Amino acid sequence: xxxxxxxxxxxxxxxxxxxxxxxxxxxxxxxxxxxxxxxxxxxxxxxxxxxxxxxxxxxxxxxxxxxxxxxxxxxxxxxxxxxxxxxxxxxxxxxxxxxxxxxxxxxxxxxxxxxxxxxxxxxxxxxxxxxxxxxxxxxxxxxxxxxxxxxxxxxxxxxxxxxxxxxxxxxxxxxxxxxxxxxxxxxxxxxxxxxxxxxxxxxxxxxxxxxxxxxxxxxxxxx
Numbered sequence: 001x002x003x004x005x006x007x008x009x010x011x012x013x014x015x016x017x018x019x020x021x022x023x024x025x026x027x028x029x030x031x032x033x034x035x036x037x038x039x040x041x042x043x044x045x046x047x048x049x050x051x052x053x054x055x056x057x058x059x060x061x062x063x064x065x066x067x068x069x070x071x072x073x074x075x076x077x078x079x080x081x082x083x084x085x086x087x088x089x090x091x092x093x094x095x096x097x098x099x100x101x102x103x104x105x106x107x108x109x110x111x112x113x114x115x116x117x118x119x120x121x122x123x124x125x126x127x128x129x130x131x132x133x134x135x136x137x138x139x140x141x142x143x144x145x146x147x148x149x150x151x152x153x154x155x156x157x158x159x160x161x162x163x164x165x166x167x168x169x170x171x172x173x174x175x176x177x178x179x180x181x182x183x184x185x186x187x188x189x190x191x192x193x194x195x196x197x198x199x200x201x202x203x204x205x206x207x208x209x210x211x212x213x214x215x216x217x218x219x220x221x222x223x
Contacts, residue, residue, distance in 0.1 A: 039112025
């Protein structure tokens with residue numbers, strides 16, 4: 001087992017942590033916006049719903065069903081030419097944001113749709129009966145009613161993105177996953193590996209705590 005030089009390792013862990021933070025934050029923000037909007041459109045265009053449109057519903061639903069089951073590493077590799085075109089490069093944490101956001105947005109869309117479908121139809125019908133337009137009903141009634149569970153769903157995706165960045169590191173994304181593989185696994189430096197694992201666990205625990213806290217506040221205010 002090789003000796004671990006902490007004076008050299010700690011700056012590398014800090015840099016890798018920042019790279020992971022860039023990937024997760026950038027991908028999460030982009031995916032949350034796109035995913036919630038997609039979920040909202042899928043929900044609204046369902047047969048018999050506020051903006052029923054079979055063509056739009058079937059098209060978006062098909063895309064979600066095709067992308068969701070594919071493992072992230074396959075999506076990331078398949079999208080390398082597109083990532084290079086969109087981001088200007090396929091290497092590094094900034095480039096990794098594109099495939100991460102794409103995969104996460106599809107998952108968020110399905111989570112958002114599931115939470116929106118669970119909203120009490122009576123509340124929606126009451127809003128529509130008062131003369132509110134469909135988009136107003138969606139943004140002032142449906143989304144607020146589903147916000148608590150949706151927050152928990154977004155927290156789950158944030159945690160999943162932390163996991164996915166480890167995979168992104170293997171294919172050139174950098175971050176803690178790349179550090180664990182390059183300095184931990186390949187060099188048999190288990191101290192580095194354990195430190196990286198501890199940092200990842202800490203990030204996940206903090207994210208879960210924050211998500212649970214926000215969800216409780218939202219649910220409390222909604223009562």
